[in-house]
Amino acid sequence: xxxxxxxxxxxxxxxxxxxxxxxxxxxxxxxxxxxxxxxxxxxxxxxxxxxxxxxxxxxxxxxxxxxxxxxxxxxxxxxxxxxxxxxxxxxxxxxxxxxxxxxxxxxxxxxxxxxxxxxxxxxxxxxxxxxxxxxxxxxxxxxxxxxxxxxxxxxxxxxxxxxxxxxxxxxxxxxxxxxxxxxxxxxxxxxxxxxxxxxxxxxxxxxxxxxxxxxxxxxxxxxxxxxxxxxxxxxxxxxxxxxxxxxxxxxxxxxxxxxxxxxxxxxxxxxxxxxxxxxxxxxxxxxxxxxxxxxxxxxxxxxxxxxxxxxxxxxxxxxxxxxxxxxxxxxxxxxxxxxxxxxxxxxxx
Amino acid sequence: xxxxxxxxxxxxxxxxxxxxxxxxxxxxxxxxxxxxxxxxxxxxxxxxxxxxxxxxxxxxxxxxxxxxxxxxxxxxxxxxxxxxxxxxxxxxxxxxxxxxxxxxxxxxxxxxxxxxxxxxxxxxxxxxxxxxxxxxxxxxxxxxxxxxxxxxxxxxxxxxxxxxxxxxxxxxxxxxxxxxxxxxxxxxxxxxxxxxxxxxxxxxxxxxxxxxxxxxxxxxxxxxxxxxxxxxxxxxxxxxxxxxxxxxxxxxxxxxxxxxxxxxxxxxxxxxxxxxx
Ligand SMILES: Nc1ncnc2c1ncn2[C@@H]1O[C@H](COP(=O)(O)OP(=O)(O)OP(=O)(O)O)[C@@H](O)[C@H]1O
Ligand SMILES: [Mg+2]
Numbered sequence: 001x002x003x004x005x006x007x008x009x010x011x012x013x014x015x016x017x018x019x020x021x022x023x024x025x026x027x028x029x030x031x032x033x034x035x036x037x038x039x040x041x042x043x044x045x046x047x048x049x050x051x052x053x054x055x056x057x058x059x060x061x062x063x064x065x066x067x068x069x070x071x072x073x074x075x076x077x078x079x080x081x082x083x084x085x086x087x088x089x090x091x092x093x094x095x096x097x098x099x100x101x102x103x104x105x106x107x108x109x110x111x112x113x114x115x116x117x118x119x120x121x122x123x124x125x126x127x128x129x130x131x132x133x134x135x136x137x138x139x140x141x142x143x144x145x146x147x148x149x150x151x152x153x154x155x156x157x158x159x160x161x162x163x164x165x166x167x168x169x170x171x172x173x174x175x176x177x178x179x180x181x182x183x184x185x186x187x188x189x190x191x192x193x194x195x196x197x198x199x200x201x202x203x204x205x206x207x208x209x210x211x212x213x214x215x216x217x218x219x220x221x222x223x224x225x226x227x228x229x230x231x232x233x234x235x236x237x238x239x240x241x242x243x244x245x246x247x248x249x250x251x252x253x254x255x256x257x258x259x260x261x262x263x264x265x266x267x268x269x270x271x272x273x274x275x276x277x278x279x280x281x282x283x284x285x286x287x288x289x290x291x292x293x294x295x296x297x298x299x300x301x302x303x304x305x306x307x308x309x310x311x312x313x314x315x316x317x318x319x320x321x322x323x324x325x326x327x328x329x330x331x332x333x334x335x336x337x338x339x340x341x342x343x344x345x346x347x348x349x
Numbered sequence: 350x351x352x353x354x355x356x357x358x359x360x361x362x363x364x365x366x367x368x369x370x371x372x373x374x375x376x377x378x379x380x381x382x383x384x385x386x387x388x389x390x391x392x393x394x395x396x397x398x399x400x401x402x403x404x405x406x407x408x409x410x411x412x413x414x415x416x417x418x419x420x421x422x423x424x425x426x427x428x429x430x431x432x433x434x435x436x437x438x439x440x441x442x443x444x445x446x447x448x449x450x451x452x453x454x455x456x457x458x459x460x461x462x463x464x465x466x467x468x469x470x471x472x473x474x475x476x477x478x479x480x481x482x483x484x485x486x487x488x489x490x491x492x493x494x495x496x497x498x499x500x501x502x503x504x505x506x507x508x509x510x511x512x513x514x515x516x517x518x519x520x521x522x523x524x525x526x527x528x529x530x531x532x533x534x535x536x537x538x539x540x541x542x543x544x545x546x547x548x549x550x551x552x553x554x555x556x557x558x559x560x561x562x563x564x565x566x567x568x569x570x571x572x573x574x575x576x577x578x579x580x581x582x583x584x585x586x587x588x589x590x591x592x593x594x595x596x597x598x599x600x601x602x603x604x605x606x607x608x609x610x611x612x613x614x615x616x617x618x619x620x621x622x623x624x625x626x
Contacts, residue, residue, distance in 0.1 A: 012496075012497045012500050012501075013493075013497065016493060189486035192485055192486050192488035193482075193485050195488065195496070196480075196485045196492050196496055197474075197475060197480045197485070198480050198482060198485050200464070200468050200472055200475070201475060201480070203463065203464045203468065204464075204472050204475075207460075207463050207464065208459045208460065208462070210443075210459065211459040211460070211461065212461075212472075213417075213418075213442070213444050214416050214446075214452075214453060215444075215452075215472050215473060215539065216448055216475050216476035216539065217475055218442075219444070225482070229482065271463070
């Protein structure tokens with residue numbers, strides 16, 4: 001069975017597999033080596049960044065399932081992240097629920113709330129849906145800040161370091177393994193989703209919803225399913241943030257965060273699991289690098305250091321605009337092009 | 350068809366010639382526009398039933414009512430099954446109607462553009478598959494076995510429509526004629542009881558038209574699938590259809606075998622009227 005890229009398969013099993021060529025396997029091995037070696041070689045600052053990347057990957061994969069794969073835009077995911085974080089933090093700090101159980105409950109609660117706020121998608125599309133999810137963002141944020149009895153209002157919730165199976169999860173090094181273990185499972189699960197019927201149904205709805213219905217897909221049900229899976233993953237990311245940072249405040253779940261996650265999947269590649277990973281990495285590394293840079297130039301060029309927050313925003317905005325202009329399909333597309341180039345190298349065709 | 354196919358593409362178990370689809374006094378309005386004015390016709394199991402008429406006659410609207418995209422204000426459309434059961438289509442939603450075996454193509458290609466030909470065709474299998482989030486996330490085991498089982502039928506449709514070379518291509522990048530073919534393929538993968546085709550040959554050159562006509566005849570002849578065909582090319586229509594219904598300004602003028610219809614005064618008038626207008 002031939003593909004347009006010079007790869008041949010002789011069985012359906014091989015055709016269905018994710019890793020197809022030897023180059024794929026070599027690449028996978030390299031990634032595995034980097035992931036395993038990273039915590040041993042990274043400085044404390046960059047190890048923290050790595051952990052943030054891992055959590056961002058989980059959230060970005062989640063948002064991409066909804067927005068990139070199903071074509072339903074959400075501006076409420078920052079707040080959904082908060083639902084996961086608050087639920088887990090409250091359960092642990094106030095009710096002494098074991099962390100693992102708290103996280104599972106937080107995922108369930110976020111799934112329900114995310115799906116509920118997904119109901120407008122049954123009627124609305126595009127910008128109108130964006131407005132409806134924006135309302136969700138504001139309603140939830142209002143609840144975080146003002147529902148004092150539950151969320152503690154504008155006071156931060158402090159969460160104790162978790163103990164999982166008698167193992168104190170405290171250092172960035174220990175967290176790294178947990179976060180990346182979960183992130184890898186999420187990525188694999190998502191990739192599997194998109195080589196079978198449910199993921200295909202999401203794509204069908206994104207590309208042509210009337211045709212999807214006519215082919216037998218219950219469009220409404222699948223839209224809500226997409227909201228459910230998406231919010232579950234975002235809830236998971238939120239709950240993990242709560243326990244990793246051991247502090248939960250409403251400022252971390254504002255509209256900025258929703259937009260940041262949208263930026264991740266746009267820069268990485270809408271509708272691509274790998275793109276979510278690239279986008280989450282890129283959008284976490286860039287501000288960290290700018291911050292690091294600012295720290296280094298603090299003495300030599302103080303004015304520049306002072307303006308860093310503004311510069312950071314400008315660079316960020318510029319990056320997004322440039323991506324939209326030159327690579328609307330994101331980093332994933334750039335990567336595919338490089339791969340294709342070398343696979344057929346030195347022959348272009 | 351050049352070789353034996355293992356899968357039967359026909360999703361109906363009615364006896365050939367029995368009434369399968371009953372359109373009963375269907376009226377459809379869009380505000381002041383009366384797209385269908387009490388149309389009745391019946392489609393028999395195993396026939397190729399062409400629906401013709403001038404532009405704006407209501408052909409596509411009738412198909413849309415049948416597949417649940419539009420809901421007519423009056424009348425009903427019933428689908429009869431081999432076990433004696435009857436489904437009322439005008440009260441059902443599109444995805445339910447697909448489950449009952451009505452598959453269709455669209456006048457303006459409505460494929461899933463950003464995915465591969467294979468995925469488009471696999472979506473034709475959607476109603477025949479089981480979908481569980483957990484099994485899917487694990488993939489190995491039941492989910493993969495199911496993919497492979499359904500892939501076999503899809504590959505037969507690919508062979509049948511002679512689109513082997515493009516199976517992994519993204520649909521959006523394919524030439525128009527191939528896209529038309531893929532769209533018919535997607536409908537076929539549903540193993541339809543009735544196949545509704547809305548101008549499957551529009552915009553094609555003679556050679557492509559001949560290929561498409563051959564596919565339609567083969568699906569009908571060899572697999573026994575009932576075909577409802579909207580087509581403007583009279584030569585093709587008269588060549589391949591068993592019966593022809595004529596619509597004009599939302600009303601049905603007549604139904605008959607091609608020769609009768611061709612000779613019918615009112616039909617000639619409807620078409621002449623179009624030329625004058
Ligand atoms: N969604 C709609 N909203 C408003 N009017 C519509 C709609 N769909 C169809 N119509 C009107 O209904 C009438 C019948 O249209 P229809 O598309 O069924 O014609 P047709 O026979 O398929 O024509 P063609 O040969 O051009 O495809 C036309 O007057 C059309 O303008
Ligand atoms: Mg039409």
